[in-house]
Amino acid sequence: MVMTLLTHRPLGAQVLQADLSGTPVFYCSPLASQFMGPARGGVPVLFPQFADVGPLVKHGFARNMDWTLLEHGADAGQERLHYVLEIAKGDVSVWPHAVRLELEVWAQGQRVDFRFTVLNTGDSEFSFTGGLHPYFAVDDSLQARVLGLQGLPVSDRYQPELTRQDEAELQFGENIVERLYAGSPALTLLSGATRLKLTASNFSEWMVWNPGREGAQALKDLPDGDWRQFICIEPVRVRQPVVLAVGEKFVGMLGVEVEERAA
Numbered sequence: 566m567v568m569t570l571l572t573h574r575p576l577g578a579q580v581l582q583a584d585l586s587g588t589p590v591f592y593c594s595p596l597a598s599q600f601m602g603p604a605r606g607g608v609p610v611l612f613p614q615f616a617d618v619g620p621l622v623k624h625g626f627a628r629n630m631d632w633t634l635l636e637h638g639a640d641a642g643q644e645r646l647h648y649v650l651e652i653a654k655g656d657v658s659v660w661p662h663a664v665r666l667e668l669e670v671w672a673q674g675q676r677v678d679f680r681f682t683v684l685n686t687g688d689s690e691f692s693f694t695g696g697l698h699p700y701f702a703v704d705d706s707l708q709a710r711v712l713g714l715q716g717l718p719v720s721d722r723y724q725p726e727l728t729r730q731d732e733a734e735l736q737f738g739e740n741i742v743e744r745l746y747a748g749s750p751a752l753t754l755l756s757g758a759t760r761l762k763l764t765a766s767n768f769s770e771w772m773v774w775n776p777g778r779e780g781a782q783a784l785k786d787l788p789d790g791d792w793r794q795f796i797c798i799e800p801v802r803v804r805q806p807v808v809l810a811v812g813e814k815f816v817g818m819l820g821v822e823v824e825e826r827a828a
């Protein structure tokens with residue numbers, strides 16, 4: 566019998582939820598089904614462009630394409646997904662390359678792991694930015710804290726004077742937060758009784774984003790007030806694009822573990 570720790574869909578190979586020993590790890594907007602395109606929530610895959618740092622559609626086209634589910638299995642308490650997207654040269658008019666994207670996801674017990682693979686299957690080098698965009702569920706963003714960022718260089722979209730994270734804990738208020746941290750150390754997200762440990766490899770930055778009260782009003786697919794129910798902490802490549810020669814492969818990982826829960 567296939568377990569249902571993971572909720573997911575082929576559009577964008579988007580994981581919508583991971584239920585880790587009774588803890589739903591991701592936020593997913595209840596309005597998602599009313600809108601076309603990627604759901605506001607879960608774990609969108611961003612490729613080949615992060616946000617608007619290039620000429621392509623925001624966050625790249627991969628989140629808007631139907632991926633193929635190669636495998637969905639369960640074994641000894643582990644659930645596994647394997648999605649693939651093959652793009653041939655000419656498939657995407659604005660991006661003249663060929664690529665094989667894979668998203669593999671494993672969930673077991675208190676842990677879920679993501680492996681994002683990009684293989685250059687074409688005849689020309691290309692570079693890309695992007696990564697994973699998890700919406701981590703929190704009881705209340707105003708009470709949530711992120712640990713592990715202290716000392717990292719940071720670019721804040723709304724506070725350009727900020728260049729370094731001095732505080733040991735990142736806290737959130739009602740204003741939008743959009744901070745690109747250079748580095749990818751292990752982080753801890755504290756929210757209520759839940760403590761999530763986040764690890765990344767081969768990504769160069771963490772983007773921390775929450776739209777805040779005002780920013781949320783511009784997001785039609787987010788109910789009023791739901792901006793307090795998530796914090797996005799995104800393992801990404803932005804300032805250091807990945808360059809792949811013909812036949813070369815990038816493998817980026819995200820690990821999420823529920824470390825402990827109060828009784």
Ligand SMILES: O=P(O)(O)OC[C@H]1O[C@H](O)[C@H](O)[C@@H](O)[C@@H]1O
Nearest residue numbers: 616623624743772773774797799
């Ligand atoms: O609304 P979306 O296109 O899914 O993007 C949501 C957010 O993603 C990232 O965190 C970017 O840094 C933000 O600038 C963007 O607003």
